[in-house]
Amino acid sequence: MNALYAGSGIAFNYRLGTQTVPALNGVDISLERGGFYCLAGPSGSGKTTLLNVLGLIENMQTGSLLFDGTDLAKISERDKNRIRRFRIGYVFQTFNLLPVLRTDENVEYFLRRQGLAAQERRQRVEDALNAVGLWEHRHKRPAEMSGGQRQRVAIARALAKKPDLIIGDEPTASLDQETGKGIVDTLVALNRSSGVTVILSSHDPMVQARSQHVIGLRDGRVVSC
Amino acid sequence: MLMHLALRNLLRNPRRTLAILLTVAIGTGSLFLFHGFNSGIMNQYRDNTIHARFGYGQIETKGYGDRVYERPWEHWIEHADDLRKELLALPGVRQVFPRVNFPALLSSGRITVSGKGQGIDGAEEFEFFNTLNFESGKNLYDEPDGIVLGVGLAKGLGVQVGDPVTVLARGAAGSMNQSVLKVTGIFHTGIKEFDETIFRIPLKVALAMLQTDRVESVALGLGAEKDFATVSNYIRTRHPGLEAIPFSVLDKVYYQHSVDWLGAQFGVIQIIILTIVVLGIFNTVSTGVLERKQEIGTLRANGESRRDVMLLLGMEGLAMGTLGAALGILLALVLNATVLSNGILMPPAPGITRQFQVLIELAPAMAVKTALLGIGGTLLGTLVAGVRVVRLGIAESLRAL
Numbered sequence: 282m283n284a285l286y287a288g289s290g291i292a293f294n295y296r297l298g299t300q301t302v303p304a305l306n307g308v309d310i311s312l313e314r315g316g317f318y319c320l321a322g323p324s325g326s327g328k329t330t331l332l333n334v335l336g337l338i339e340n341m342q343t344g345s346l347l348f349d350g351t352d353l354a355k356i357s358e359r360d361k362n363r364i365r366r367f368r369i370g371y372v373f374q375t376f377n378l379l380p381v382l383r384t385d386e387n388v389e390y391f392l393r394r395q396g397l398a399a400q401e402r403r404q405r406v407e408d409a410l411n412a413v414g415l416w417e418h419r420h421k422r423p424a425e426m427s428g429g430q431r432q433r434v435a436i437a438r439a440l441a442k443k444p445d446l447i448i449g450d451e452p453t454a455s456l457d458q459e460t461g462k463g464i465v466d467t468l469v470a471l472n473r474s475s476g477v478t479v480i481l482s483s484h485d486p487m488v489q490a491r492s493q494h495v496i497g498l499r500d501g502r503v504v505s506c
Numbered sequence: 507m508l509m510h511l512a513l514r515n516l517l518r519n520p521r522r523t524l525a526i527l528l529t530v531a532i533g534t535g536s537l538f539l540f541h542g543f544n545s546g547i548m549n550q551y552r553d554n555t556i557h558a559r560f561g562y563g564q565i566e567t568k569g570y571g572d573r574v575y576e577r578p579w580e581h582w583i584e585h586a587d588d589l590r591k592e593l594l595a596l597p598g599v600r601q602v603f604p605r606v607n608f609p610a611l612l613s614s615g616r617i618t619v620s621g622k623g624q625g626i627d628g629a630e631e632f633e634f635f636n637t638l639n640f641e642s643g644k645n646l647y648d649e650p651d652g653i654v655l656g657v658g659l660a661k662g663l664g665v666q667v668g669d670p671v672t673v674l675a676r677g678a679a680g681s682m683n684q685s686v687l688k689v690t691g692i693f694h695t696g697i698k699e700f701d702e703t704i705f706r707i708p709l710k711v712a713l714a715m716l717q718t719d720r721v722e723s724v725a726l727g728l729g730a731e732k733d734f735a736t737v738s739n740y741i742r743t744r745h746p747g748l749e750a751i752p753f754s755v756l757d758k759v760y761y762q763h764s765v766d767w768l769g770a771q772f773g774v775i776q777i778i779i780l781t782i783v784v785l786g787i788f789n790t791v792s793t794g795v796l797e798r799k800q801e802i803g804t805l806r807a808n809g810e811s812r813r814d815v816m817l818l819l820g821m822e823g824l825a826m827g828t829l830g831a832a833l834g835i836l837l838a839l840v841l842n843a844t845v846l847s848n849g850i851l852m853p854p855a856p857g858i859t860r861q862f863q864v865l866i867e868l869a870p871a872m873a874v875k876t877a878l879l880g881i882g883g884t885l886l887g888t889l890v891a892g893v894r895v896v897r898l899g900i901a902e903s904l905r906a907l
Contacts, residue, residue: 333900333901336807338807338899338900338901338904339899339900339901358811359811362809362810362811363809364809365806365807365808365809366808366809366810367809371804371807371808373804373904375800377800377801377803377804377904379511379801379804380518380801381511381514381515381517381518382511382514390511391808391809394808394809394810394814442808
């Protein structure tokens with residue numbers, strides 16, 4: 282395996298009025314391609330902030346971070362958009378599906394934005410929805426589906442992009458234990474079958490137990506890995 | 507795909523979309539009707555000036571109107587009949603009306619007042635000058651001894667239709683000449699000064715009293731306002747001693763000043779209506795856009811740029827603006843064909859002494875202009891609301907509930 286991410290001294294502070302609240306205090310991190318990682322730690326430990334930095338959703342304020350050898354501090358917003366569009370899939374705690382689109386349209390939307398041909402898109406949508414077991418539900422709208430189904434649509438949406446990695450911020454937190462387990466099973470299976478790197482944040486011991494690597498965070502620092 | 511998503515988003519919250527559509531429709535429809543009302547009032551001013559007083563313009567000797575002469579008839583137009591034939595041969599010229607104006611005394615026997623007389627060809631002018639608004643009797647036609655008076659003048663003299671009036675005017679030879687005429691009609695244009703001083707008598711009678719065969723001016727009855735340029739060019743090249751003056755210059759105080767004043771006022775009102783529409787749309791759209799922060803964060807997290815998101819919101823605004831504007835135009839047309847079909851009765855305007863009915867005159871070009879304003883307003887309101895969300899960081903948008 283080779284490094285997908287290599288970062289050192291990553292720091293990030295939030296500003297709350299006149300106060301500065303540190304979220305990451307010099308994080309050093311190295312994530313291998315094809316790995317299944319879980320960021321663990323109590324609330325306020327910096328899990329979501331680190332995921333946001335890794336997912337190019339927040340810009341770190343100091344430190345360095347290489348994504349597949351590219352220094353993220355030196356690339357333009359346009360290049361970051363391209364990385365987000367083509368190379369990273371996101372799964373959010375609250376699913377964040379587009380409510381006005383059907384299941385298959387939700388999965389297809391970002392493929393269109395990737396500029397893929399119709400046939401290629403259709404194939405990817407079918408493969409992704411089959412992979413999460415929702416092909417039969419492709420014509421349903423998000424509001425017509427359960428929480429677990431919605432999260433699996435979100436995974437299919439991320440997977441269909443054929444990204445280098447899938448980032449999931451507490452993907453099981455809004456789900457019951459059984460459904461959450463099913464979601465993790467799906468992600469583990471996809472990681473094994475397609476080799477996609479998976480980075481999750483979770484409080485859930487079950488998620489941590491199923492991960493290859495658990496990175497412990499506390500007060501914005503890596504305390505175990 | 508962006509357009510597809512934009513159109514679907516319109517159905518996301520039908521009640522809100524309907525509220526925006528109605529805001530745009532009411533704003534656009536109001537503006538359209540307002541433009542039509544504006545056009546109607548301007549056209550009425552224009553028609554009153556043309557069809558009650560000056561025609562589309564008049565031909566006079568050059569500089570005649572700029573000076574005061576002791577013996578004005580020496581500066582009047584000679585061989586008016588030849589000029590009349592030349593003018594009638596020009597394209598767009600339908601009628602010509604030779605006229606004289608003269609000061610005179612009028613007497614009803616008991617009362618004598620001064621007035622401004624106009625000698626006109628009644629038979630020629632009867633159909634064209636049709637907005638004098640006769641309160642009693644009718645306009646001059648071919649009565650050899652008829653006289654029509656403004657309502658104020660008739661009141662001053664204490665005369666009614668059928669009563670005799672003696673007109674006394676000074677002739678070219680210096681003598682005072684008189685004619686006894688019979689009132690055929692009393693008009694009420696609403697212009698106080700005009701109604702209190704003007705009377706009209708047959709041109710032949712006036713020329714006989716004034717002891718001249720010249721005419722002071724030749725008024726023009728044209729097919730359309732644009733035909734005036736043809737006459738003006740012809741007079742400039744073929745009759746350098748004469749000049750053609752458009753009605754807007756002849757009646758600068760009543761017509762042009764009124765039109766300019768109303769135009770400026772309408773401009774201000776239009777800006778106010780447009781501002782209310784934009785603010786209304788902005789308010790409604792803002793609520794919708796702000797509720798979609800998380801969705802916009804998701805789009806951006808998946809690689810959509812700020813520009814892409816603004817494009818999506820812009821398409822939604824464009825679609826709502828187009829639908830709303832079309833609905834507004836349709837509503838305005840229906841209203842104008844039903845409850846407003848008889849126009850709006852307006853109180854007397856400044857300087858006018860009578861009410862007047864204003865028809866709302868809607869035109870295709872006006873519909874296009876108003877629709878574009880409605881669409882532009884919606885787009886502006888949507889984009890301003892969108893900028894507030896798009897400027898947020900992706901993480902901040904995703905955190906929003």
